Amino acid sequence: MVPRTPRRSIVALGAGGIALSLALAGCSAGGDSGSSDGTVSLTWLVDNGEATVVTAQALVDAFEADNPDISIEVQTRPQGADGDNLVKTRLATGEMDDLFSYNSGSLFQALSPDDTMVNLDDQGWVDKLDENFVKTVSTDNGVYGVPLGQSMAGAVLYNKDIYEQLGLEIPTTWDEFIANSEAIKQAGTAAPIVQTYGDTWTSQLFVLGDFNNVLAEDPNWADDYTNNKAKYVDQPAFAGFEHLQEAFEKGLFNEDFASATYNDGVSMVATGAGAQYPMLTFAASQLMTSNPDAADVVGTFPLPGPDADTNGLTVWMPGGVYIPKSTEGDKLEAAKKFLDFVATPASCDIQSESTAPQGPFVVEGCDLPEDVPAMISDMQPYFDEGKTNLALEFLSPIKGPALEQITVAVGSGITSAADGAAQYDEDVKKQAQQLGIEGW
Structure with missing residues (x-):
């Protein structure tokens, strides 16, 4: 979702048809070995x-400066389900760009990497990657991606000025979070909780960001879930759906929650129009693009659960850059050369300069700058104290594609939490069967 870019499917009418038409109309695939003058031209598909886009172009500019015989054109795709379907269609038809960026974890596994991507297990940079990241872009047969970006957390972005003005403390339990939200509502100056269903993937954070609390109560939940022994209709995982329903029913969302977009949400919490926004901390990049003057205003705290003693962050690994099997010949060698560059401290420095970091890097030798936004520095104590858990998509290959459709419905009062959780359990069942996991 990114999530994946974050990660992350969205409600899309006729998305498959759209993806197919885009794939056939706009892609330059990789069988060509280069031009007659010895230069090689690649395309790179990003969300x-x-x-x-800013980061991708900065990396391309730096790489091309040192490799004048290789040119790379950055192409874009939609986020959410439209983008997911486009990626899957291009891979299936052999029409994928020469390079493409996509999620790691379960959404990566759903692309059947052994069949659709170039195995990069023999590349020298593999040994420089964090072991947790390697697990998220690998199968039993090899490694398929290089990280782009940093690790991040699913948390609550909040406006520090509003908290100070109202005398609020950082909540460490769900009840405290609701009490803070109701105090903000009573003050009447800001939307207590920002929701942005115009970009429907953003609706998932109440469920996905709660996973630290799920593991705190049941450390074996991810394994049981993979083996069809744990369900979202049961606690502790059901709590995320309950929280979403409760926040809607108490009128804690911004009035335009149904149409507001992710960019709107980041700006709302930056300007004080909204007080709290459950979101992935990759929002630091958007914040520094749209509202850089709020770098010290927007902070971060974990999405709290029932127990203050286990309060901590749910952590995501960065997405990856991959090479499809349709990339061959000189294009393949040029693409590998670019990935080698992406896995360097120089690349990390460019990423930090282009857009604000969203958390720690996962490449050896890559360090964060000292002047990171507050939402990133606020994360550090939880990492230092070991108060983190990986998101479910990095502990299990199963993530149903319809989650954000379901959470939009629950968060809009259309579907109850109980019905939404049951629908997602069915969605997950289909995904597990498609992946051929035993016991489903």
Whole structure:
């Protein structure tokens, strides 16, 4: 979702048809070995997030400066389900760009990497990657991606000025979070909780960001879930759906929650129009693009659960850059050369300069700058104290594609938490069967 870019499917009418038409109309695939003058031209498909495109272009500019015989054109795709479907269609038809960026974890596994991507297990940079990241872009047969970006957390972005003005403390339990939200509502100057269903992937954070609390109560939950022994209709995982329903029913969302977008949400919490926004901390990049003067205003705290003693962050690994099997010949060698560059401290420095870091890097030798936004520095104590858990998509290959459709419905009062959780359990069942996991 990114999530994946974050990660992350969205409600899309006729998305498959759209993806197919886009794939056939706009892609230059990789069988060509280069031009007659010895130069090689590549295309790189990334999502259309403003910060993503800025970073990708900065990396391309630096790489091309040192490799004048290789040119790379950055192409964009939609985020959410439209983008997911486009990626899957291009891979299936052999029409994928020469390079493409996508999620790691379960969404990566759903792309059947052994069949669709170039195995990069023999590349020298593999040994420089964090072991947790390697697990998220690997199968039993090899490693398929290089990280782009940093690790991040699913948390609550909040406006520090509003908290100070109202005398609020950082909540460490769900009840405290609701009490703070109701105090903000009573003050009447800001939306207590920002929701942005115009970009439907953003609706998932109440469920996905709660996973630290799920593991705190049941450390074996991810394994049981993978083996069809744990369900979202049961506690502790059901709590995320309950929280979403409760926040809606108490009128804690911004009035335009149904149409507001992710960019709107980041700006709302930056300007004080909204007080709290459950979101992935990759929002630091958007914040520094749209509202850089609020770098010290927007902070971060974990999405709290029932127990203050286990309060901590749910952590995501960065997405990856991959090479499809349709990339061959000189294009393949040029693409590998670019990935080698992406896995360097020089690349990390460019990423930090282009867009604000969203958390620690996962490449050996890559360090964060000292002047990171407050939402990133606020994360550090939880990492230092070991108060983190990986998100479910990095502990299990199963993530149903319809989650954000379901959470939009629950968060809009259309579907109850109980019905939404049951729908997601069915969605997950289909995904597990497609992946051929035993016991489903």
